[in-house]
Amino acid sequence: MSLTISPEFEKKIDDAIAHYPVSKRSASLPLLHLWQEQFGHISDEAVTWIADKLELQPINILELVTFYPMFRGQPFGKHHIRVCRTLSCALGGSYETHACLKKATGADGDDHGPITSPDGNYTIEFVECLASCGTAPVVMMNDDFYEGVDSAKAQELLKKYQ
Amino acid sequence: MAAPQRRIIFKHIDAPGYTNDIECYIKNGGYEDLKKSIKLEPTAIKDEVKKSQLRGRGGAGFSCGMKWGFIDAKKVTKPIYLICNADESEPGTFKDRQIIHKDPHQLIEGMIISCFANSVKLAYLYIRGEFPEGAKILERAIEEARAKNFIGKNILGTGYDLEIYVHRGAGAYICGEETGLIESLEGKRAYPRIKPPYFPAVLGLYMCPTIVNNVETLCNVKHVINMGGEAFSKIGTPNNTGTRVLCVSGDVNKPGYYEFECGSLTMGELINDVCGGIRNGGKLKAVIPGGSSAKVLRAGEKFKLKQKGPDGAMVEKEITLEDIPVDFDSFAAVGTMAGSGGVIVMDDTRDMVECLANISEFYAHESCGQCTPCREGSLWMKKITHRMAHGQARKEDTALLKNVADNIAGRTICAFGEACSWPVQSFIAKFRDEFEAKAKTSKNQEEVVEMH
Numbered sequence: 078m079s080l081t082i083s084p085e086f087e088k089k090i091d092d093a094i095a096h097y098p099v100s101k102r103s104a105s106l107p108l109l110h111l112w113q114e115q116f117g118h119i120s121d122e123a124v125t126w127i128a129d130k131l132e133l134q135p136i137n138i139l140e141l142v143t144f145y146p147m148f149r150g151q152p153f154g155k156h157h158i159r160v161c162r163t164l165s166c167a168l169g170g171s172y173e174t175h176a177c178l179k180k181a182t183g184a185d186g187d188d189h190g191p192i193t194s195p196d197g198n199y200t201i202e203f204v205e206c207l208a209s210c211g212t213a214p215v216v217m218m219n220d221d222f223y224e225g226v227d228s229a230k231a232q233e234l235l236k237k238y239q
Numbered sequence: 240m241a242a243p244q245r246r247i248i249f250k251h252i253d254a255p256g257y258t259n260d261i262e263c264y265i266k267n268g269g270y271e272d273l274k275k276s277i278k279l280e281p282t283a284i285k286d287e288v289k290k291s292q293l294r295g296r297g298g299a300g301f302s303c304g305m306k307w308g309f310i311d312a313k314k315v316t317k318p319i320y321l322i323c324n325a326d327e328s329e330p331g332t333f334k335d336r337q338i339i340h341k342d343p344h345q346l347i348e349g350m351i352i353s354c355f356a357n358s359v360k361l362a363y364l365y366i367r368g369e370f371p372e373g374a375k376i377l378e379r380a381i382e383e384a385r386a387k388n389f390i391g392k393n394i395l396g397t398g399y400d401l402e403i404y405v406h407r408g409a410g411a412y413i414c415g416e417e418t419g420l421i422e423s424l425e426g427k428r429a430y431p432r433i434k435p436p437y438f439p440a441v442l443g444l445y446m447c448p449t450i451v452n453n454v455e456t457l458c459n460v461k462h463v464i465n466m467g468g469e470a471f472s473k474i475g476t477p478n479n480t481g482t483r484v485l486c487v488s489g490d491v492n493k494p495g496y497y498e499f500e501c502g503s504l505t506m507g508e509l510i511n512d513v514c515g516g517i518r519n520g521g522k523l524k525a526v527i528p529g530g531s532s533a534k535v536l537r538a539g540e541k542f543k544l545k546q547k548g549p550d551g552a553m554v555e556k557e558i559t560l561e562d563i564p565v566d567f568d569s570f571a572a573v574g575t576m577a578g579s580g581g582v583i584v585m586d587d588t589r590d591m592v593e594c595l596a597n598i599s600e601f602y603a604h605e606s607c608g609q610c611t612p613c614r615e616g617s618l619w620m621k622k623i624t625h626r627m628a629h630g631q632a633r634k635e636d637t638a639l640l641k642n643v644a645d646n647i648a649g650r651t652i653c654a655f656g657e658a659c660s661w662p663v664q665s666f667i668a669k670f671r672d673e674f675e676a677k678a679k680t681s682k683n684q685e686e687v688v689e690m691h
Contacts, residue, residue, distance in 0.1 A: 105426035145409035210488035
């Protein structure tokens, strides 16, 4: 697969690098975010491309992809569902929400990693504290944030994001 | 009844008609404190902050004036940086999210004033990756402030230049630790640095002096300037000045965020009067008072607290959980911490082993892996609590769990070691019966070799 980098995308990248006049390496995380938003995941080619752009070794970028939970080396489903797992949300029923989402989408696998539905529409992930403990349980559908997501609301969200 | 709320930081949050754009902020008196500040000498602003006795709102409660005092702009030859720590991720805490989404200019103004006071020309706002909308709101707010010449070159004709950029994290809790945050901002894995020598005030971002402040702390700076350090120090109680935003979650009828003068109410008033008591008519069992790292408090526990009597002499009083005044020093005195203000309430239907298993799973996931006691220990604490909570407890598990926890704290580069072992130590100390009972009902009959 050969990479096609549009001029618009490259401009976004250059603008991000300009925010770090002291050290280009600081732009690693912003570039990874931009890449993932554009292409869906961080491929081996992405690692090399970003490293070249920032005049770093590929390992300097790869070690970030493996360290930071939000970056992924594999493509996800069409919609990324993040369910908060941590204490306040668990007290509020997030495990039930998670189980309901799994059942409704047919996604199955180890609860501790991202799991994708057989039709590739949804990747469900149990994540740690999303910082909205007072409105537990909380869920993120892609970048959109939802509060008080019990099983009924979870079903509605699946209809909204198809 | 509890004292009424006193909203300073959250004054406009959720107010009808209040929006997060600059016009609305200015209409409500916004950026007037910045205009006032730039007429002052930077050292005069620092003096006001010192006088205010403002303490950091991120967790440790360190004096803001003292933190700023470590850096003397006149003597330093390197650039000085300021970073706003908006990596809010301590379980139970959700105050910064409100400020960022609903009143971002309050934070930006506080940040500009703080930068001016410390001769900072380049500042970063490190926001956690899970706040994509928050990052967009802040970026827009910075652009709006730039258009009004509050940020950029020659701010309001003073000759002072400042740039602020938003930097997004990517889901790692450890970035809330200030030296980990700095490493992350330098484009590396967020491995906390060892102190000494890497105190941010000396060797921070790019090995230059750096100030790292929490969102709420920086907002407070604006109000210190507004009312003067002396007046600010009169809010709350001595050494616990200003207000505190309390985030209450868990088994209460009205969870949410509330702002009170420090020390103006007790834990019992917070839970029963402000939050409407325990939900479903249950009884209070336990409270984690300052984010999940803070040591748990048990209902029915008795604490000894030294308080100033009416004649000014210190008297020791025996108090219950409900009597503890909500401030930094009182929580420290009862053996826990006010931390980040995240109060998690558990009712009497809760299984404490399950709650600890949940917390331990969080820490095992978030350990950065740099120090062996924490990397291995947090994982073992997760495994042991997990099997205890799932009917597989072994006879020696309670002792083993405590032993693991006891060997992490104090043996790691950063305070994550304490953060992951304090919950384990305190849950076992206060709910030992529940932990030991797990072995009795366990299906795990495996013979175990005695530990020596």
